[in-house]
Amino acid sequence: MRVIAVIPGRYEASRFPGKLMQILGEKTVIATTYQNVVETELFDEVFVATDSEIIFDEIKKIGGNAVMTGTHETGSDRIAEAVQNIDCDIVINVQGDEPFLKKEPLKQLISVFNDDIHEEISLASLKIKLKEKEEVENPNNVKVITDNDGFALYFSRSVIPYPRETSVEAEYFKHIGVYAFRKNALLKFAQLPQKPLEIAEKIECIRYLEYGMKIKMIETDFVGVGIDVPDDLEKARAILKNS
Structure with a gap:
């Protein structure tokens, strides 16, 4: 099974334009993410997929692999274009603005496909428990609910589940935007039109569920x-300084 990682890099992010080229320590955010993914040694190859010459040149400058793409609404659409002619079975989408992702969660995602004998799973992703009320209510945190087997039922920027019954303490999970795709599922995704739920929430993985x-x-x-926003960059700088 040939596994690659692709980091979508969009320069004109709506909430924080140019965030991937901000300095984090001694490197840019995108360079930090790229090098951290390479250092996991989990992948046959690592690429950045971007429509920005600035980001393309930044990755080339550090000796990395970069692919120029057209303009896309979602990172998955961008990655689908990038991998069309790349030999691989599994594609891991690592968000360019998640610079501190560790090796173990990536290993867990890859293992999903090792265990999926009948190839029923189109993609895998990560979630983390939310404990603070303000984090649960923050629309920048995409929440996910799952069935008993851990398969996603829905993603939302709203509070899900809604705690109408207060005698039971609801659990809340944040979706971490790291995906592992079967290549054929990713290419199929890119051919499917967006539907109202995805458009309303601006959450691309809803498209998979809708289909x-x-x-x-x-x-x-x-x-x-x-x-996602300038305050997050300051948090990342503080983490790096104290690590």
Whole structure:
């Protein structure tokens, strides 16, 4: 089984334009993410897929692999274009704004496909338990609910489940935007039109659910920082300084 990692890199992020080129320690955010993924030694190859010459040149400057793509609405669409002609079975999508992702969660995602003998799972992803009320209510944190076997039922920026019955303490999980795809499922995804739920929530993995594909969620205790807004960058800098 040939496994690669692809990091989608969009320069014009809506909430924090140019965030991947911000300095984190002595390197840019995108360079930090790329080198951390390479250092896991889990992948046959690692690529950055981008429509930005700035990001493309940054990765080439550090000796990395970069692929220029067209403009896309989602990271999955961008990755699908990037991997069309790359020989691989499994594609791990590591978000460019998650610089501190560790090796163990990535190993867990890959193991999902090693164990999926009948190839029923289209993709796998990560979730982490949320404990603070303000984190649960933050729309920048995408929440996920699953069935008893750990398959995703729905993703939302709203509070799910809604705690109407207060005698039972509801559990909340944040979706960490790291995906592991079967290549054929990823290419199929890119051919499917967006539907209203995905458009309303602006959450790409809803498209898989709307078209009946299975998403296996793996719980992790990994604590990192997804850099969505400038305050997140300051948190990441503090983590790096204290590590």
